[in-house]
Amino acid sequence: MLNAQKSIQAKETTWIIDHATGALTVEGLTERELLSVASDLLPEAAHVNCARPINAPPVQMGSPATAVAEEDSLYVFRVYHGSVVEGPGRRSVAQLSGCPILCRGCSVPQTHRLDAGTLLSISEVINLVLDTAGEPRDGVTVLGGEPFMQPDGLTALLRELKSRNQHLTLYSGYTIEELRARTEASVHEALSLADILIEGRFVVAQSQGAGEWRGSINQRIINNPATWRA
Ligand code: SF4
Known part of the structure; x- marks a missing residue:
């Protein structure tokens, strides 16, 4: 690359x-x-922006989106492969639905409603993320929407992926301070399972020069978030 x-x-x-x-x-x-x-060098351009891949339609399987997500299930907007802009190397990506944060200028408003996704079991998500007919992969990225809107299912997914030796990049619109202040054990376990956390609101006025993985400069890239110190 x-x-x-x-x-x-x-x-x-x-x-x-x-x-x-x-x-x-x-x-x-x-x-x-x-x-x-x-223009003389390139075919017709297409966006591959933050969480907006080419040719990756919403997931069309699983239960109707009226069910309640349990620890062993997640609302998933879509799964795609070969991303080189959402964490190190080439990554398979699980994009979860649901986000209450509503940053101005968000590039994926179509993910904001939880029921924009499809309720899938963790094993179904694992199959979509990992069974890719030899697709080369350096790791898995989980983003949204807001992944921590479904902390139990998120943690169950990360646990399964880590048991399969996957490098894990996790996005959140919440800061690490906000996440650490939460009381759910699953939130803290998710932070301990992630290798990289990319966190914070998207601020459109700070989007210029954000670099490869971030949407805006205020967001932080945190290695081993479980051991992070301010
Ligand atoms: S946290 Fe992410 S998905 Fe949610 S509104 Fe902000 S940029 Fe969009």
Whole structure:
């Protein structure tokens, strides 16, 4: 994978070429700006923004979304593979539905309602995330929506993935201080299972120059969040 920085009109951009598939990911430019500088090199552009993959429709299986999520189930908006912008390396991604935070400028408002997703058992989610016919993978990312809206199911999923030796990147719109202040044991177990936590609200005014994995500069990338100290 080639990861090159290129300055265009005083903007920070990130260009990532996936040598396995030939896919090019560009962060930091609008579609119009990208076409203005590279229209002769590129096919028709498509966004692969924070939690917004190409060709990944919502999950269409499982129970109706009126059921109550238990510890062994999760509302899942979609699962996709080959992401190179949501944690280190190439990742399979489980995008959960439901988010009460409602950041202004959120790029995935379609995930905000819990019932935008489909209620799946943890084993169904594991099968979707890991059974990918040899899809190369450096780890699994869980994002939303807001994953901690379903702390019991989230923790059960992370537990199963970790038992299968997966590197885990976890996104949350809550800060680590807010998460640590919560009383549910499952929240604390989820933090102990994650290898990387990318946390905090999306702030549209701080989105310029956020880099590869974050939506805005205020968000923090925290390795081993269980041992984090302020
Ligand atoms: S926390 Fe994430 S999904 Fe929720 S509103 Fe903010 S950016 Fe959107």
